[in-house]
Amino acid sequence: MVDFSSVRAIDMHIHAEEPCGCHADDGYDDLQRSMAEYFGAPWRHPPTIPETAAHYRAHNIAAVIFPVDAERETGYRRYDNYEVADLVAAHSDILIPFASIDPAKGKLGAREARDLVENHNVQGFKFHPTMQGFFPNDRMAWPLYEAIAETGKPALFHTGQTGVGSGMRGGNGMRLKYSNPLYLDDVAVDFPDMPIILAHPSFPWQEEALAVAQHKPNVYIDLSGWSPKYFPPLLVRYANTLLKDKMLFGSDWPMIAPEKWLDAFDKAEFRDEVRPLILKENAMRLLGVS
Template sequence: MVDISKVRAIDFHTHAEESCGCHADDGYDELQSTMAKYFGAPWQHPPTIPETAAHYRKQNIAAVIFPVDAERETGYRRYSNDEVIELVKQNDDVLIPFASIDPWKGKMAVREARRLIEEHGIKGFKFHPTMQGFYPNDRMAYPFYEVLAEHGCIALFHTGQTGVGSGMPGGNGMRLKYSNPMYMDDVAVDFPDMKIILAHPSFPWQEEALSVAQHKPNVYIDLSGWSPKYFPPILVRYCNSILKKKVLFGSDWPMISPERWLNAFEQIDIKDELREDIIKNNGARLLGLM
């Protein structure tokens, strides 16, 4: 288990990827290489979970890590939650597992979520509306959310434009409309006790995300997927004021490394007394680690 007193930060947004070559049958490697070019990522193949753990251990940073189940919409087979969990258990001094299940799987999604929570103690689930092809407030997903709310789990939703598929023909079939954070307002109303995280600066809907997070007590924002040097001024202003306890450090590893993000974060105009909360304490409180 992560010893929160010993790590310098908690990265709330990292991706578990299988090693290069596992997806030769479905084109996933091409998607990954195109995305790496978009983000300027230096690696030649996506790091495995043990490689990710070694990197974070060296940086003295804990990380929430998850796969993304979007096989129905994209045709890219998913990285099994059970496989991810087993590897994370071997590195639980720095890694905290979240799971991902496509809500379109209906009753199967509900059954799997309940099993992962009850058998493995999973504390959160990652949703990617653009990759999974659904509006977050679609009632189709509500039985899934009910399980999360019942068990006090965190629901982490991709919001805004995505680097996934960027520059590929037709954006690789991914529709940005699903990830407008305003759809999360309905979810926050209907599940007021479920902790919700809006992932990423939500371009081009940043003000919508800030509005929902300010208005709904159960909604937070993670700052992953962008180098802080590109944060819009209004986001920095809210981080320094009314959302100072509701914003979380996230890198979007392996596309952005935690040290790259943190180095850029040091250069932006954040109040010194708030920095530790943003990079560590807010996330620790949300996870129940302090």
């Protein structure tokens, strides 16, 4: 288990990728190359879970890690949640497992969610409406949300436009409309005890994200997918004041390295008393380890 008292920070947003050669050529490699070019990522092939763990261990940063189940919408084979959980278990000193389930799987997905929490130490769930092709307030997703809410674990939702499919023909078929954070307001109303994380500065819907997080007690924001040097002033202002207890450090590894994000964070206009909240304390409280 992670020694939360000794790590310097908790990265709430990193991606698990299958080792190269372990999946068919279904187009996913092209997406990864396009994203790496967009973000200026230095790697030739996405790092494996053990490589990711080694990187985070070397920097003394704990991290929430997850796959994305978008095979129905994209055709990309998903990285199986059970395989990810087993690999992460071997690195539980530094990695915290989340899972991802397409909400279109209904009761089947709900059963998987319960089993992952009860028997495989999964600590939360990741949704990517743009890649999964659904509006978060579509009641089709309610059986899965109900199962997650029963477990008390957080649900993390991609919001805004963060470079996925950017510049590819037709945006690689991905529709930005699904990731407007305002749709999460309905989810927060109907599942008021389920912690909800709005992932990323929510361009071009930043004000909507701030409004939902301020209005709903169970809604948080992670700051992944953007370098802090590009954060809009309004986001920084809310992070320093009204939402200081709801902001979370996230990098979006492997597209953005945590040490690169932290270096930019050091130079950004965050108050000294707010920095430890964003880097670790808010995440500890959200994960129930404070």
